[in-house]
Amino acid sequence: MTALALARKWRPKTFTELLGQDHVVKALTHALDQGRLHHAWLFTGTRGVGKTTIARIMAKALNCTGADGKGQMTSKPCGKCQACTEIDAGRFVDYIEMDAASNRGVDEMVALLEKAAYAPSSARYKVYMIDEVHMLTSHAFNSMLKTLEEPPEHVKFILATTDPQKIPVTVLSRCLQFNLKQMPVPVIVEHLQAVLQSESVSTEVNALRVIAKAAQGSMRDALSLTDQAIAYAAGPVTEAAVRTMLGTIDDTYLIKILDALQAKDGKTLNDIAEEMGLGSMSFSLALQDLASLLHKIATAQLVPNSVLDDWPEA
Structure with a gap:
């Protein structure tokens, strides 16, 4: 049997397992516990910070029936009922994920909205998760405005994007927006x-x-x-x-580079560059690390107590 990639195997399945997004977890769990649910959420943030993961946890929270099949909507999905297990397995018919990068046209959006009008097959809510929503065309955005503002009671929309600046204000104003931190x-x-x-x-x-x-x-x-x-x-x-x-370099290389720059020693700099090249080290990453080190030095000069534990030793 093929081993699962760590990113899939260790994907959080509950809000308590989600790391680094306490502000989002707090808001969503309070909304679920109090039954004060919006009809559309927008999650923004860079790649790999939990947008799709939160969408799946929300879908489970909205549709969880508990291990005995009699449970109510909860901020702590059981992970054992049909809704929870099928969402985790990616086969729950009332949780639909759509990639807007490959389904960006108005025809695809109209088809989705037409299906949204029908009641869920078995769930409490039909949940639509539209990933990379900023890739939709302007006509596709316009076609969803009415439904996004007044969706059927059984429908919830979850939008996710890495580029919220490209989303029309008319769509943003219809969603609760949460920015996920790096x-x-x-x-x-x-x-x-x-x-x-x-x-x-x-x-x-x-x-x-x-x-x-x-x-x-x-x-x-x-x-x-x-x-x-x-x-x-x-x-x-x-x-x-x-x-x-x-292809990254050790911090000692950075110190040597700074020492050579301070001494205006071009030969040493050239020798370091040749050594890095022979070691197949990434020059672009080295420049990023050097810029980061210079930033730390400048900060330490102004605020001495701000030096971090990972400060390189000379």
Whole structure:
């Protein structure tokens, strides 16, 4: 049997498992507990921060019937009833995910809205999740305005996008908007440690820090890179193996570059560049890391107590 990718295996299934989005979880759980539900939600944020995951948890929360089949709408879906298990398995007929990047025209939207008028097959609510909604054409957006403003009582819309600036104001005004934050490095590292411990994979904490930084706030990317690192290392996941895999440079290189720049030593800079080239290191990532280090130095000069734990040693 093929092993699941870590990003799929460790996808949160409840609000309590969702990391780094406390502000969104708090608002949604309160709304569910109090029965004060909007008809349309818009989740924005960069890739891999939980937009689709939250949509699926919301669909379960809206339609959960409890293990005994008699439960009500809840902020803590049971994960055992037909609705919960089928949504997790991706086969619940009343939860429909549509990729707007490949279904962006007015014809596709009209077809969706026509189906929305019909009552759910078995669920409490029919939930439509439209991913990358900013890719819809202007005509498609216009066709959904009326339904989005006054949908049937049995329908809920969940929209998700990485580019909310491209969504018309007329659509934004009809939705409750939540911006999902990028994951902080410490949160990613802590989660990766828990995942690898459960997977019985040995690792170095510094290796996970490198992965977390490379993920740029995306937990999904962090888990995908961890999968790649496990395969690459073929054993304990070490910092050296991860840096080689990603083409990133050690912080000591950054210090050497800054020292050479300060000394106006062109020969040393050239030698460092040649060494980086021989090691197949990424020059673009090196420039990003150098800019980040210079930012930290400038910040430390103005606010000395702001120096972080991951400050490189000279």
